Amino acid sequence: MLFMLFLLVFYIIGTVSVGLFFPKPLQLNINYALGKHGHLNSKIKEIPLHQNTDILFLGSSHCYRGFDVRIFEKAGFCSFNLGSSSQSHLQTNVLLKRYLNQIQPNTIIYEVYPNIFEIDGVESTLDLIANDNNYDYLWKLIVEHQHLKVFNSFIYGAFRKIVGLDKDYVEPTVRGKDKYISGGFVERKTSEFNAYFKPSSKPIEYKQNQLKAFEENIKLILSKKIELILIQAPVTRAYYSSIVQPQKHDALMENYSPYYNFNDRVELVDSLHFYDYHHLNQTGVEIFNQAVLDQLLLQQKEIR
């Protein structure tokens, strides 16, 4: 018993030391991703500025790269994009519990890329550990994952937060080809197109814990009387046609809420409107967002 206590202290000191002093190649299971792809760090800091918003966007990179808040603003909708890197339903659940009462949106647009139901969600939890300042809700994810990377990064992250090492951190607005737009959108203006992808040979395999978290999210949103729209953002034609039985996913999503699969609703050209097999470039985003707006307006008319 005494050894276990000793081990716990030694492990914490050891992990923190590796995180602080070892070069990156020697930090295999410590992945403290402060300020990475989805600009979650910047978004969370912006949340107090976006209370009582019209639309809240949720989802993975398809969300934060797919819904341009400026386009929605022009159309008269005040919106906030809380999408983050590989955000799976497990992390959406944590974010909703943490921030839904603060943001209080009228409508939530929830991006439901099928692949997100198949992943373990570790990448997104690591994103939350490094970029969210509140650890109260993260325990559930740590227990859920039982993953060394999550566990070690949590220890290291907690140390950094306690000591205040990240307190003055300001996330750069431009990172590589990406530019962060206030309101949560990440813009990529490029004409380059990387067509490579590995076709899947199997139908979508839903992870039970993801499906459960997704259902919990739906319940939570609807319990707050918030209008919910599920959307599948478009991917390249080549990739979409390689997905086995995509209509099954459509049928499943339709059970929960109004659902629109924009792969069937917008005319896009792979090489012109995407920068890789499943991410839109800015030209693609504009076409896609206009289609979403049209649908929104149509829906509002129908309600009236």
Place this chain on the structure above:
Amino acid sequence: MLFNSIDFLFFLPIVFVVYWGVFRNNYQYQNGSIVLASYIFYGWWDVRFLALIVFSSVLDFGIGLKIDQTKNTKIKKRWLWLSLSANLGILGFFKYYNFFIDSFVQGFTFFGISLETTHMQIILPVGISFYTFQTLSYTIDIFRNQLKPTRNIVAFLAFVSFFPQLVAGPIERARHLLPQFHKKRTFNYSESVDGLKQFLWGLFKKVVIADSCAEMADWAFAHADTYSGSSLYLGAIFFAFQIYGDFSGYSDMAIGTAKLFNFRLQQNFAFPYFSRNIAEFWRRWHISLSTWFRDYLYIPLGGSRGNKWSTIRNVCIVFVISGFWHGANWTFIGWGVLHALFFLPLILQKKNRTYLDTVASNSVFPSFKEIVQMLITFNLVTFAWILFRATDIHQAILIYSKILSPTLFETPEYVYIDVLIRCVFLIIIFGIIEWIGRREQYAIEKIVSAYPRYIRWSFYSFIIVLIGVFAKTKESPFIYFQF
């Protein structure tokens, strides 16, 4: 069930508590709990193949009694042949059927005759090569009057299926392990702590060293057609560390787990990469298999007692069969042949028993001569590992042709420099600890035992931190499970 899995993390404490908590006063019940635990452990992988283990166990249990009961040598021999043919027949069918069919067809195709054959979808039962050899040692030893058969079937079932070593050894002799099931076992705290230490070291070797090096080795072998000789040789070196970490790691975990139940299994690895020649390497690598072949094949064939040619023949037979034992592929046979070629000069010059002690046994550092000898031996072994790792004989030839070309001196074209740095760093730490502990059963057995408690605890915690920080998070099976 894998030792490096979450399932085992729950399974082991439950078995431990039942064994020592519920049945501590009755070794027969303890044996029963081991049989049950072992069958659950094995059935976790595929419950259907439990029938094979039960069949093999019951058959050899019965044959053992029959051999003992009869005085007639001819009848004894018949019973032994039944045991040999049944066990090797099952092994042959599951492991070698498709190989023989393929080789047969290829042989005829070579002479211009085309044959139509059908392949069978045969799943190789995990551990079949290991427990088959273990049960065979039982009937052979009874036949040789070196062992009395047991009349306790539960003890015998426990001996055959003992879960720590069921799927990848060490291949225990009935003479050594079976008597341990026949006596009362009491909980021994220091033995259990020793077992946990050995398990910890085995886990480190598997999840940190082997799994990290696997990334580099897999990368090199997957690009055999495009990479230079230097990259491929570097890949082979990483494979050498991978297979050592993987297999000796498994053995350490098996021996350590057995100690928790107060069983002693034989040492399976004795720091083989510190060997000064190939003969010493084979005394230190997969000891339970090498000694099995020595006692049940090499010596019965005549060993080195005959003339030069019979010695050459016997060495070649043992190495070829040893290679073939590993898998139904010409690459394994080639690996055995290559080792036979490395070994023969030593045995013919009677230098195979030159190094029976541990290298630098009385000093901290090896001499220059010893360093050169170890490097040469390591490189010979690594050179042979290429055949072991290659997917087929064509890939092995391709890699050898590149390694033996001027591209061996080109800069390796590894893309993942981060992985390379990490592997080298870990191998250095690993090498230092192994070197310091080379005189013991396993490297960390006594490395800090003379120091105060806080130093000992810090050292074990340090190993756990290394596992926590560097373990590959994806569970990967042990290489020897496929044999």
